[in-house]
Structure formats: C-alpha cells, structure tokens
Amino acid sequence: MLSNTDIAELLARQAERESGILSRAFRRAARSAFLWPEEVANVIAQNRSLTELRAIGPFIERQIRHWIDKPPHSTHRAPTIRRDFVSLAKARQLLARKPAWAKILRGDLQMHTRWSDGSGTIAEMADAATDRSYEYIAITDHSKGLKIAGGIDEQALKKQGNEIGKLNAFLRKSGRNLLVLRSVEMNLNRRGEGDMSPESLLALDLVLGSFHSSLRIVEDQTNRYLAALRNPHIQILGHPRGRIYNFRIGLSADWPRVFAEATSLNKAMEVDCYPDRQDLNIDLLKIAREHGTHISLGTDAHHPWQLEFIELGLAAALKAKLPADRIVNFMPIGELKSWVREVRGRAPRRP
Ligand SMILES: [Zn+2]
Structure with missing residues (x-):
C-alpha cells in the first residue's frame, strides 16, 4: 500500500515530467502530502473524496487513485533533496x-x-x-x-x-x-x-x-x-x-x-x-x-x-x-x- 510519503514522491516526479501550471500543481501537492492528517489509503477505504486534502483537485485525485490501484514498480528512493521527511499522517x-x-x-x-x-x-x-x-x-x-x-x-x-x-x-x-x-x-x-x-x-x-x-x-x-x-x-x-x-x-x-x-x-x-x-x-x-x-x-x-x-x-x-x-x-x-x-x-x- 502506498503511504503519503510514497505518494509525495510520485507527485514530485510527475511535476518534473509536466510543465507550467500542471507542474506547479503537482509540486504543490507533493509538498502538501506531508501535511495531510491521515493516509490517503484510509481516506479512499472510507469512500471519501481526496479533494478534502490540501492541494488535491479532481485532476490530481484521479492520478493518485490510479497510482493506488496500480502502484508503479519504480518506487526508487527519493533523491537527497526530498529524502528523510516524515508525513504528518505517519508522525x-x-x-x-x-x-x-x-x-x-x-x-x-x-x-x-x-x-x-x-x-x-x-x-x-x-x-x-x-x-x-x-x-x-x-x-x-x-x-x-x-x-x-x-x-x-x-x-x-x-x-x-x-x-x-x-x-x-x-x-x-x-x-x-x-x-x-x-x-x-x-x-x-x-x-x-x-x-x-x-x-x-x-x-x-x-x-x-x-x-x-x-x-x-x-x-x-x-x-x-x-x-x-x-x-x-x-x-x-x-x-x-x-x-x-x-x-x-x-x-x-x-x-x-x-x-x-x-x-x-x-x-x-x-x-x-x-x-x-x-x-x-x-x-x-x-x-x-x-x-x-x-x-x-x-x-x-x-x-x-x-x-x-x-x-x-x-x-x-x-x-x-x-x-x-x-x-x-x-x-x-x-x-x-x-x-x-x-x-x-x-x-x-x-x-
Ligand atoms: Zn528562520
């Protein structure tokens, strides 16, 4: 199961693939993932909308649900600039x-x-x-x-x-x-x-x-x-x-x-x-x-x-x-x- 920290990393990498407004939205969501008070997986399990979490709109919600359904294989370690951060949910x-x-x-x-x-x-x-x-x-x-x-x-x-x-x-x-x-x-x-x-x-x-x-x-x-x-x-x-x-x-x-x-x-x-x-x-x-x-x-x-x-x-x-x-x-x-x-x-x- 993907944790919020995993999702943050996926969002940050997605931001690097996108440009303009979309890139900024993914980047902001990655940063905000550390602030979400509970694990995304729990929110989904309770049939709630992810848009109640900071910096998630309908577009990013669809992307996250896609990752949760089919977790990407390449869960490489985050690069140093994003490593060793704890999410609020985890804390x-x-x-x-x-x-x-x-x-x-x-x-x-x-x-x-x-x-x-x-x-x-x-x-x-x-x-x-x-x-x-x-x-x-x-x-x-x-x-x-x-x-x-x-x-x-x-x-x-x-x-x-x-x-x-x-x-x-x-x-x-x-x-x-x-x-x-x-x-x-x-x-x-x-x-x-x-x-x-x-x-x-x-x-x-x-x-x-x-x-x-x-x-x-x-x-x-x-x-x-x-x-x-x-x-x-x-x-x-x-x-x-x-x-x-x-x-x-x-x-x-x-x-x-x-x-x-x-x-x-x-x-x-x-x-x-x-x-x-x-x-x-x-x-x-x-x-x-x-x-x-x-x-x-x-x-x-x-x-x-x-x-x-x-x-x-x-x-x-x-x-x-x-x-x-x-x-x-x-x-x-x-x-x-x-x-x-x-x-x-x-x-x-x-x-
Ligand atoms: Zn200062």
Whole structure:
C-alpha cells in the first residue's frame, strides 16, 4: 500500500515530467502530502473524496487513485533533496503508539507573528497555544538583518516586549496557565555573528540564532556552526541545516563535532518542525543523542493553525530515541529559565 510519503514522491516526479501550471500543481501537492492528517489509503477505504486534502483537485485525485490501484514498480528512493521527511499522517501513527511522549511537551519555541512575516497577532498565537494546553510559547520574529521577512530592529523588539508584558498580565488575570516568552530569531551571518545589540538580547527570555543566507554552499561548514554556537548571545541554533523539501539540500558539516560543541556550551540545536524543513532530521538527531545535546522543538509557525506541526518534531525525537531530559521544551518554565541563565552565565563577560 502506498503511504503519503510514497505518494509525495510520485507527485514530485510527475511535476518534473509536466510543465507550467500542471507542474506547479503537482509540486504543490507533493509538498502538501506531508501535511495531510491521515493516509490517503484510509481516506479512499472510507469512500471519501481526496479533494478534502490540501492541494488535491479532481485532476490530481484521479492520478493518485490510479497510482493506488496500480502502484508503479519504480518506487526508487527519493533523491537527497526530498529524502528523510516524515508525513504528518505517519508522525501521528508514531505518536499514537506512545501517547505519554507528547504529553510531556510544555511549549513551542519558534513562531512568527505580524511583527515580522507571520499572519497572526501575538494574542492569536497565544490562543492557539492555550488550545493545545501549552504552558509557554516563545515569540521569535525575525531580526532586522532579514529584510525580506520584515525583520524587526531593537526599538520594535522593545515595543513587542511591552505588548507581550501586557498580554501576560491579561493571561494571568484570566487564570490562563500560559506564559508568552520574549524572544527573537536572530539572523546570523557566515561568521556566526548576530545583528542585534547585546542589550536588546539580554532583555529577552530566550534567543534563537539562525542562518538565512549562503545556504547553498557545498563545502564543509563546520567552522560556521562552531562560530554560531560560540556566539554568546544565543541559546538555540534554529533550523541548523537550512534544508527545504525539493528546493535546497542544506549545509553539511562534521556533525559529531558540531553536536559535541553544542553540548560543551550547554546550547540547544533545534528541530524546526515546519513540514518542508524538518531540520534537524532523524539521522542528525541520533548523533545529537550520542552527544547528549539539548534539542529544542519549534514549529516555525507563521499562522496560528500551524502549531500542529509540532507533531513532526515530537515524532522525529521519538524515532531518534532522544531522552526526554534533553528536550528543552519538556522542561517546566522555571527549569527552562534557569537553563537560559546558565548558558548566559558561561558567556565571556563584556568589558
Ligand atoms: Zn528562520
């Protein structure tokens, strides 16, 4: 029986054979296959229409039904640019086998709002987090260096901090058990340097640092990762490889060395749970496990509904057999805050 991941690969290959609108439709459907909440085979078995799934119209539905009836022989492995992605349907099956795992999760540590390139307000993200019974979320809008994503400067970050402070006061008053953390996804250059003043970063609860440029370099980038991890202002390295499904393979490095360095600095590497990122992937998480590295799960949500992507990260961590005590968003808020304090305390003192 074809899984959604198999269907994604068939759709992606079909896109390569078609051109124009049709090619784009197949490409979009391939990418969306990772988001379908249940296996196509189940939907068909229940006599439901596939058009209820994202990015499937009647034309693509006919093609998929044809593949299901007569599975193509050539189910070669996906090329690297599409390999090692888990579908949401599969992730849900994995998590259903160990329901206790997802229950340890206390929050989501990467999301964007209207302050940069997200579509929701901070309050809307907080509502979505409350629906998921989270204890905390980190608001991580882009920093000023990433103009294309509406990155914010120190002044805007401060204003955002005030908005978060007011929202937290409101949440407390209304008896909701959610704390919104002030954070940022700071843009890092190739030398691992950020683009925000140390003072503005110290006012935050947590700082993520991520690379958003020079992501197609094929040479080993170990030194770049080591430099980023040694940046005293960040605690989490976001979407480390910079890979994107069917678009970009991402960077390579001597990963054991990178994870060893992260561990020695007590910093976390992220699983960006966005379906076409899934970065770190399972293989790298296994290396992280061997080195005892802290891992942070972040959906990179740009809309409130996208908080559901967290299941992809939870499933990857489960599959890689990461111990629960290595996952920073499994920590109660007090412990999370002391971890940040501890990491900051290691940074060399500024004169
Ligand atoms: Zn990013």
